[in-house]
Every structure is written in C-alpha cells, then in structure tokens.
Amino acid sequence: MDRITKKLFTQAKRVRQNAFAPISHYKVGAAALTKGGRIFSACNVESATVTLTTHAEAAAIDQAVAAGERTIVKIIVVVAEKAPVFPCGLCRQKIAEFSGNAEVIAVTMRGATRRAFIKDLYPEPFVMKNLEK
Numbered sequence: 001m002d003r004i005t006k007k008l009f010t011q012a013k014r015v016r017q018n019a020f021a022p023i024s025h026y027k028v029g030a031a032a033l034t035k036g037g038r039i040f041s042a043c044n045v046e047s048a049t050v051t052l053t054t055h056a057e058a059a060a061i062d063q064a065v066a067a068g069e070r071t072i073v074k075i076i077v078v079v080a081e082k083a084p085v086f087p088c089g090l091c092r093q094k095i096a097e098f099s100g101n102a103e104v105i106a107v108t109m110r111g112a113t114r115r116a117f118i119k120d121l122y123p124e125p126f127v128m129k130n131l132e133k
C-alpha cells in the first residue's frame with residue numbers, strides 16, 4: 001500500500017469506529033482524497049426511518065463539497081468482512097458525479113484490498129447535463 005492509501009486507510013478505519021449501525025450492524029468507514037490534497041472521512045449513520053440512512057462514502061463526499069472541494073481523486077471504503085466490498089450503486093453514482101475517474105479502493109480491516117476505477121464500476125452515471133432542456 002502506498003503512503004497516501006495508508007493514510008486514507010488509517011482515517012477510514014478510525015472513523016468506522018463511530019459508525020451508527022444498530023439496524024444492520026454493518027459498519028462502514030470511508031475516506032476521500034480530493035484534488036486539493038485534502039482528506040475527508042465519514043461513516044454510515046442509520047436512521048429509524050431506514051431510508052434516511054447516510055452511507056459512509058456519500059457522507060465523505062458531502063464533507064468535501066461543503067469544504068469547497070469538488071473533485072475526488074481517490075476514495076477508500078473499509079468494512080470488517082472477509083473480502084473487500086465496493087460501494088453500492090447510489091455511492092457509485094455520487095462518486096462518478098464528483099470525480100473525473102476516481103480510484104475506488106475497497107479494503108478489509110486486515111488490509112485485503114481491491115482497486116477499481118469508478119468508470120469501470122459505474123460507466124454511465126446520470127449527469128447534470130441530462131437535466132439541460
């Protein structure tokens with residue numbers, strides 16, 4: 001693992017400890033590296049409504065955008081499974097909207113890793129241009 005990925009991994013693992021997942025008991029930590037070189041991390045937060053649940057990757061991107069960063073270059077997602085798990089379809093859509101072609105790194109707590117580019121995981125996102133009349 002390269003230096004920056006290690007840093008993302010450490011932060012995602014740390015924030016995963018704060019995941020609020022009383023419904024699924026499935027805790028997720030994510031850390032996003034922006035074009036400006038900043039790192040934003042977040043965890044999943046479940047809601048009693050279920051549908052209001054925030055996903056770790058989406059929350060990390062929201063924080064980056066709130067800080068004025070609109071391009072994600074790398075995003076790491078950490079779960080405590082045997083094998084790494086890539087983001088869900090909703091998160092793939094969101095990553096695609098805020099990246100040129102971000103690298104998505106899925107890692108387990110023990111460090112088993114899978115890497116892919118968002119264009120391969122989600123080749124045809126719905127984009128703002130689709131809203132133009």
Ligand code: THU
Nearest residue numbers: 024026028044055056087088091
């Ligand atoms: N979850 C994420 O945080 N990111 C994903 O992309 C997959 C799902 C969360 C939502 C919910 O709290 C739990 O994992 C189970 O779906």
Ligand code: ZN
Nearest residue numbers: 055088090091
């Ligand atoms: Zn998701």
